[in-house]
Amino acid sequence: MEKRIEMNERELERLKVLERVLAGDLDQKQAAMRLGLTDRQVRRLMRRYECEGAAGLISRRRGKPSNRRLAPAVKETILARVPERYADFGPTLAVEYLRGEGLRVSKETLRGWMVEAGLWKARQKRSLRLHPPRPRRVRRGELIQIDGSPHDWFEGRGPRCCLIAFIDDATSQVTFARFVPVESTQAYLDVLKAYVTTYGCPAALYSDRHGIFTKHDPEDGKPTQFQRATASLGMETIQALTPQAKGRVERLFQTLQDRLVKAMRLADIADIEAANVFLTGYLPEHNARFAVAPLDPADAHQSYEGEASELARICAIQHTRTLSKDLVLSFRRQRYIVQTNGAPRYALRGKRITVVEYGDGRVELLAGQEILPYKVFDPAQDVFTAVDDKTLNARVDAILKTRQPKEKGRPGPDHPWRRAFATPAPGDKTSAPNRTSLFCPEPDISTLP
Numbered sequence: 001m002e003k004r005i006e007m008n009e010r011e012l013e014r015l016k017v018l019e020r021v022l023a024g025d026l027d028q029k030q031a032a033m034r035l036g037l038t039d040r041q042v043r044r045l046m047r048r049y050e051c052e053g054a055a056g057l058i059s060r061r062r063g064k065p066s067n068r069r070l071a072p073a074v075k076e077t078i079l080a081r082v083p084e085r086y087a088d089f090g091p092t093l094a095v096e097y098l099r100g101e102g103l104r105v106s107k108e109t110l111r112g113w114m115v116e117a118g119l120w121k122a123r124q125k126r127s128l129r130l131h132p133p134r135p136r137r138v139r140r141g142e143l144i145q146i147d148g149s150p151h152d153w154f155e156g157r158g159p160r161c162c163l164i165a166f167i168d169d170a171t172s173q174v175t176f177a178r179f180v181p182v183e184s185t186q187a188y189l190d191v192l193k194a195y196v197t198t199y200g201c202p203a204a205l206y207s208d209r210h211g212i213f214t215k216h217d218p219e220d221g222k223p224t225q226f227q228r229a230t231a232s233l234g235m236e237t238i239q240a241l242t243p244q245a246k247g248r249v250e251r252l253f254q255t256l257q258d259r260l261v262k263a264m265r266l267a268d269i270a271d272i273e274a275a276n277v278f279l280t281g282y283l284p285e286h287n288a289r290f291a292v293a294p295l296d297p298a299d300a301h302q303s304y305e306g307e308a309s310e311l312a313r314i315c316a317i318q319h320t321r322t323l324s325k326d327l328v329l330s331f332r333r334q335r336y337i338v339q340t341n342g343a344p345r346y347a348l349r350g351k352r353i354t355v356v357e358y359g360d361g362r363v364e365l366l367a368g369q370e371i372l373p374y375k376v377f378d379p380a381q382d383v384f385t386a387v388d389d390k391t392l393n394a395r396v397d398a399i400l401k402t403r404q405p406k407e408k409g410r411p412g413p414d415h416p417w418r419r420a421f422a423t424p425a426p427g428d429k430t431s432a433p434n435r436t437s438l439f440c441p442e443p444d445i446s447t448l449p
Helices: 009-023 028-035 039-057 072-085 091-100 107-116 185-199 225-232 243-266 272-290 308-314 392-402 416-420 435-439
Strands: 144-151 161-168 174-180 204-207 236-239 317-322 328-331 334-338 352-357 363-367 370-372 374-376
Touching: 009 028, 009 039, 028 039, 072 091, 072 107, 091 107, 091 243, 144 185, 144 243, 161 185, 161 243, 174 185, 174 272, 185 225, 185 308, 185 317, 225 236, 225 317, 243 272, 317 328, 328 352, 334 363
Parallel strands: 144 204, 204 236
Antiparallel strands: 144 161, 161 174, 317 352, 328 334, 334 374, 352 363, 363 370
């Protein structure tokens, strides 16, 4: 029975070319160019083919261990290290951290070892892409995708929080990221201020359709606080209709929830302040690994030429109030009295005043561009505002912290209740009376007739 010969694609291609050489359709130089070999190697293959037939074209290394295989001791060391420190890491991420420890192995080799040891399960083939990819913008700063990801970033070691990230559409560079307790308007404004200070003003910001970024009432033409701030800085805001439309920032959070969470675990990060410090060193490494070069090296950011105080005012929450005849306005259940130092300010009566509420709690009153001095008449009060799906969990967690479980009181060992129902020791006349004597006292015999 003739032995069946199994050839791979490269060997089959060599067989076809050599048959054409033998048939006179090609010479050896043409065959070498087609196969990407030298003339000398083609002559060797011709001799082997003439002597052994198609079997002579099969690699002599088939079925034998590779000359570049790692020593068994290296495999044992790595397979002992992975479950000890990188148990839930994927092969690609585990290889990066193993190299930092001086253990060099390719990701595919480690993948095979982990599958063989039961430490990794091969993923199923991805389903067909239903949303065709959109071409990138050509310059940095043309389009910045923004979003927040509430997640258990500290894996129970610290409080749940939200990571707000800005990612450039042209390069996939994470230009700015910050951990905040709650995904709120003020948090986005703080990140926007830090972004503009560092990079300048991008042409457009791409977000979802949450109430922070747009209003859903077509009859309400007043912009949101975020839209007001971006318009003052000359930026456009664009809202995506589906999560897939802003896929770069969505995929970024998938990556960070895998890689960043594990990196902070190894660094023992357990609070927001330490996590933000950790991001300053982590993001450059992330961008070096995943960012790409833009098609056009020009930068579309426009530098901010205003004062830092004006930028802080733009990126604060602003409200509008009307001054009374006594130059008093009400804000957050407190009365603010404008101080004129005795000067008549009749023009301020009935004037519309902008109340600027900064993230640190400061309040500023503006009449046009003039900052008005004021005095607060009433003490501060708690003002509860409506919550949305992004802040609901934080509000419930705050409520639960104020509710302490009540402990049921237990009477002490010397309590009269315990003495009354205590069981007297045999012969002990000083013990408490029994239950019958408490409720049914014995009659006094001396008083009987």
